[in-house]
Ligand SMILES: NC(=O)NCCC(=O)O
């Protein structure tokens with residue numbers, strides 16, 4: 001079993017890196033705080049005796065080559081350490097630190113692997129600063145060219161490539177340089193299912209599709225006091241209608257579709273000026289590709305009807321689009337068996353969040369292990385998982401990796 | 408008559424002061440660009456032979472004392488030169504520059520006044536950077552203490568008092584130091600009425616009430632992918648509902664009530680995070696005080712019902728509240744008579760916008776003169792009034808002032 005105390009301690013320690021003056025955890029991809037977090041992760045990888053490799057999109061790998069196994073495809077574990085704004089400490093970090101712990105434990109136990117074992121910390125999984133999300137793993141899996149990804153402009157106007165250079169994590173390896181035998185990602189559920197059912201381990205068998213769009217509505221600025229309601233081309237009002245449409249459609253649907261407007265901006269954003277422009281993001285998800293397409297089509301239709309009705313001009317940009325993924329049956333079964341051996345109940349389930357596993361599944365057999373999130377809360381400083389659940393999940397990962405990399 | 412060419416030239420010239428890199432006119436109250444605009448206005452006041460006085464809230468006065476009239480209450484004209492974001496060039500500036508022109512014309516024509524004539528440029532009329540709007544004239548009229556006003560925190564976190572110090576316009580006169588005999592404000596209509604009716608002069612007999620509030624909705628940040636619709640406390644969605652309610656209520660009402668949400672902000676404002684907080688402004692106006700109260704009450708009731716329904720917490724701050732104002736009958740008649748003498752059709756009308764005249768009406772007989780706004784467009788770079796309309800309005804002001812300050 002892994003060193004429970006060390007794992008929990010490192011999760012807490014990494015969770016302190018990137019706190020602002022108000023104590024909020026903000027470690028956006030390729031920022032100065034991300035650099036500090038990366039440096040800590042690299043030092044822990046080195047402490048575990050791992051060889052460090054950084055690829056051109058900034059993904060960090062800690063590799064245990066083993067003996068006489070250099071030619072073999074490695075078993076890869078990992079996740080990401082970038083965070084959202086005002087984040088919790090577990091999302092992503094747990095999978096990276098548990099991965100380091102697993103390899104360290106196996107090495108120190110005298111385990112002789114039949115293939116290398118590596119742990120990855122992928123760049124910009126959250127997608128908050130640079131879209132799309134899961135960018136590092138997407139590039140790694142060949143779904144996006146590294147040059148295109150490095151040229152991405154962030155919400156703050158920065159270029160990802162320049163920011164990676166600045167923090168010293170623009171590596172030289174070509175993404176995909178290690179082609180894995182299998183990938184297993186351990187993560188907090190970030191949703192309410194496991195906690196509600198009182199089950200400690202999720203054997204994640206699929207992951208829902210994600211559609212991210214940015215909608216820009218152009219109306220006409222005019223005076224809030226002198227412009228009769230009937231003469232307005234109010235971009236803000238049109239945006240509110242879209243938001244209400246999306247939310248009410250998702251709420252009233254019997255499907256598990258979720259719809260979120262997370263970002264909004266008005267121009268000129270002045271109290272007595274009718275907004276000339278409203279820009280907002282739309283996050284749509286569904287485990288079923290056809291249903292997700294239907295939801296996107298419903299939004300498109302709504303916007304097409306809104307344009308003439310509100311006399312506004314609407315443009316839509318696609319920021320990310322990932323189809324639902326079905327994970328590898330065999331690895332899902334390994335997770336179930338490993339849980340069972342440790343006396344832990346497990347449940348097959350769907351991931352509501354996007355994960356690097358979704359991308360790496362394109363290039364090798366992949367699955368995920370979930371542990372419960374208190375209250376189903378994530379992307380929130382109150383995100384929490386009990387130490388015992390964290391340790392249980394890491395031990396299941398240990399057993400699955402031991403099996404995948406064993407003789 | 409006034410020097411038409413000079414008036415038009417100065418309006419254009421002042422309209423170039425405060426353009427940003429993109430050519431947008433932004434001369435927010437007490438900013439560096441406001442300082443540049445103020446300096447130009449002061450130089451033109453000096454050119455007209457006026458005595459300059461600055462009061463503690465930064466209002467600028469150009470005073471023509473006349474001879475043997477020093478003891479008399481002055482006739483005051485004027486307006487403001489601060490702007491909204493991405494503004495037109497006429498709003499406010501027209502009244503100040505025409506005022507200077509009128510006094511210069513009277514002086515140079517050998518006119519002997521029975522009382523001083525002064526022109527004012529009031530501080531922070533727009534209220535975009537510091538609420539409430541019409542702040543300089545409100546303080547001048549004794550409706551807000553100067554210390555309270557100077558302590559106002561702007562949308563950019565600055566203190567008005569410090570900003571006035573910084574630009575050198577924190578004067579020493581006590582607001583109210585000149586108690587006017589009468590106040591006349593010339594302004595572009597900023598609405599569609601005069602243009603639609605083909606009438607060049609508005610004799611403004613009243614001004615609608617203004618209610619500004621800031622609404623903050625607190626929900627709970629959570630993951631956009633993993634949180635079922637039924638478990639959300641989405642502050643952004645709740646805000647969209649309020650916006651839709653306000654707009655649809657105003658649109659469907661038979662009253663002239665207008666409702667505008669000009670500013671909005673989400674927190675954390677991240678694409679895959681349900682907003683934990685939404686803050687937005689509400690601008691409600693109606694020429695009838697009881698109806699305005701009813702509209703405010705309808706919003707309060709809606710928010711009270713929304714709180715439990717969406718499981719959010721809502722707080723409301725009042726940013727400004729001004730009752731409708733009825734202007735002085737006698738001055739309104741003078742405007743009609745002066746228009747008539749010049750062969751200009753005029754029309755009694757209501758002001759949809761707030762104006763310094765609304766505040767100064769508290770301390771002396773007051774009225775306003777409007778000229779048409781092309782397309783009813785204002786608070787927009789396309790704000791426009793033809794040169795001939797501008798000149799006609801200034802000549803009506805000249806005649807009204809000549810009458811009010813004559814023997
Ligand atoms: N696990 C996680 O929060 N990923 C971020 C991408 C997303 O699902 O929005």
Ligand SMILES: NC(=O)NCCC(=O)O
Nearest residue numbers: 225272532533540760761
């Ligand atoms: N005239 C004018 O635009 N005043 C600004 C205050 C307001 O009416 O919103």
